[in-house]
Amino acid sequence: MRVLENEHRYLSFLMAEWHAIILWFEQEKLDEAEAHNQLKELRRLIIEFIEPLKNHTEKEETHFFPLLGTYIGFEQGPLVGIQEEHEEIDGYIGHFLHHTRGDLNALSVADMKAVVKDAAEAFEVLTVHFVKEETVLFTMAENLMKAADQDALFEKLNTLIT
Template sequence: MPNPSGLRFASPAMRILENEHRYLSFLMGEWHAIVLSFEQDEQLSLEECRRKVKELRRLILDFKVPLDKHTQKEEAHFFPLLGTYIGFEQGPLVGIQQEHAEIDGYLGHFLHHTEGDIELMSQQKIASAVRDAGEAFEVLTVHFVKEEAVIFPMAESQLSEPDAGRLYSRMNTLITQ
């Protein structure tokens, strides 16, 4: 029977993470539209570039709050538990955790380079910073797919019922506050 929520996973803890991915993807779509406008319209005026990058910065700052909470949940509770089943030294958890650092790096680089008075930024510096936001979007998109295609199913099949229940109680927190 199809799930009316549209969520794919049966495990309550995996459903929390999957639902968070949906919310984060929605937020990403809002700021990625601005990134695409830079890629698709090379005739933007400097004034328009500055206006758009200010909005992009605001949206990414807002996005980072739930993203950081989601990432912290995974790294504090989910990955350590799953690692006791599948190992920590190699395999999918290593790559997923490296992607967390890569995402943080791209977003941090964008925020660093758009700090201060944007009115003083050149069009080239704005375009360079926006490319970092675009890279973050790409890595995040692939990252969510990998987690949902590999990591979450692995957790559902590997975790014992008591561990899955404990994980759920630890993961059942909001990322929006």
Template sequence: MMNKSELRFTKPAIRILENEHRYLSYLMEEWHAIVLLFEREKMSLEEGRRQLDKLRTQITNFMKPLKKHTDKEDRYFLPLLGNYIGLEQGPIVGIQEEHREIDGYIGHFLHYTEGNTDLLSLGEIQAAVKDAGEAFEVLTVHFMKEENVLFEMAETQITEADHKKLSEKLNTLIT
């Protein structure tokens, strides 16, 4: 049985993306713990504001590596894979839509929580935190789809020469 720290794919380019998923998932778990606090515990307005500030900081920090990762996918990986499986319909279209959906949930959360959080009611805080929870859910499923569908296809369908070129382009830090 494979443990969570082992990488599943063999091609260096795909391993880079898979490893980035692991790192992003680790960061997501940290901020998702705060989302779960809001779902499971009744908290005071003061505690809600304190937790919101912490959540906002963690999500803001998370967005930097997430953006670098999705930019690499959108710029290099998806177009290359699209040359093999098509770009107009199928799994790539769905993945690109999910990138926009994730940006939407996180953008909505960040927009409604920017500025002075002392002006937000507990209900407004809880509504904003729901967007962060939705982003977590979409991201979790999104990573699974990429790994179980797109990465599998890429491993078997992309030529060795294209894998090598892709690896060179993807071999950059997201942190």
């Protein structure tokens, strides 16, 4: 579980970079030219964030969730909710990227503020999601999984996400 927790720390570090831009957009009065620059930077940072996030998520969905599911079930409970959150996160990021493709200079400040809300939602869901995984799923795994299963899981998860 420490491998996945460490990945959460790294992903949270990357998220903090783009969250600062989200917070910048919450100001009352924004300079339109600077807002365009900030939006371009936000898009760049989120695009860079996608690969490590996808690699982390794939490790969880391919190795961790199936093994934990053999202990706690697959049909209901925390595993189902966590997997739904993966889809929700993908949706917010995808929606943000969809609405920021093309000429960003054509967007008004109001349009930029509206589209940045998708990135803000992705940040919020991810933040809570990491806490849920660490406090619920990882604790369950440590308490329920046999040592041999934990060792085998470690071998599969101990890879880089970058």
